[in-house]
Amino acid sequence: MKITKRLLIAVVLITSGLSSFAQTTIQRDPEIEKMVKEVNADSLKSYILKMVSYGTRNTLSTQSDPNRGIGAARNWVLQKFNEFAKKSNGRFSAFIDTTTLQPVAGSRVERTVVLGNVVGILKGTDTADKRIFVISGHLDNMRTNVRDSIGDAPGANDDASGCAAVIECARIMTQKGFPATIIFVTVSGEEQGLLGAKFMATKAKSQGWNIEAVLNNDIMGSNNTSETNIIDNTRIRVFSEGLPAYETEKAARNIRQLGLENDGKARQLARYVKEVGERYVDNLEVVMIYRNDRFLRGGDHTSFVEQGYAAVRFTEMNENYYHQHQNVRVENGIQYGDLPEFMDFEYLRKNTAMNLSNLANLAKAPAMPEDVKIETRRLTNYSLLTWAAPKTGKVKGYYILMRETTSAVWQKKIFTTDISYQLPYSKDNYFFAVQSVNESGNESLPVVPTPGR
Structure with a gap:
């Protein structure tokens, strides 16, 4: 067959067109991708059935x-x-961290009780890396009356689901090594007023733990609502605070001046977990909710937020109040109670995998870049960012992140190996941040620049 010049050009054009469609748009770290595939719905189910078997x-x-x-x-x-x-x-060790609660009149603790958090610590492989990442769920549960400690309370979803996610992540991740330290914890006393989380967060602050992120899981394994009968197993909510409550008046004034009410530690973490979770878990959307928690309600992450740590809460998209804080019974044809039969274990698998991918990406990544500044010496429609290398971790380079002031998420990522970058975009119209990134594509949390001259 004689190949003409015109035919050859046509073949080249067709081949070029096919290659453009075959481009990889999602870059996944193969090691994290493998761990995500190991998350098992049957394992999660077995954990939950075991926790339910303890009656209350x-x-x-x-x-x-x-x-x-x-x-x-x-x-x-x-x-x-x-x-x-x-x-x-020898990298992983576990213990029950206890404290004695004294009775307080009118509180949910009516007698002296030993409160215990089950803590597993996976030590980082880099002794110079002091970063800590935490995943939590609460082991305790309740009946309709929170002071009823005798009657049965299955607690399959609230919060055996969160604890199952913690245990499954530990099962998989403890077989690997990460530069940073990961803590897996199932806390107690949540239903009595976030007591176990408060005990841990206060201890962490007093001892100077360098916690960079807390992923709290609470009610994240069922897919259908009460009243409205909405079924949704493709979305999970991440709750994060905006303006940090712990900030001093001076710091809060600075946040408002720079327009950073939407860029606190927790909100940045929420953006991060959305991007990374959706990168690794198919058919799952991480929905950012601009509240620290559900309306007038609270969760264990709040205790860490109040100590100045970046902490967020994961909760299923639509809660079912027939199966939450209810005695098991049938009333007016409705089955009440937090029973295992109302769980969606495939949904729980996806939500657990979302947690794991984020923990792994954070713990593998270099530390955040240091001293990130944006030039404010003169008025210009360009924006000059500068920064210093992170304290630990080997970097391949850095990502410059950009988003319009009205955007909930980062819209553009620009890679550079330099420690300064001039952008042809006005700081009036965009927010910026900088991330460290290593050879395998694991990014640190982003750092928003502060004004510099």
């Missing part, structure tokens, strides 16, 4: 019965963590 996990329930109550449940979580530790080459 009320913080005030028995701690001496080996088969019932909060004591038995937390001992089981510790046992699972210790099983994982055997395959971690």
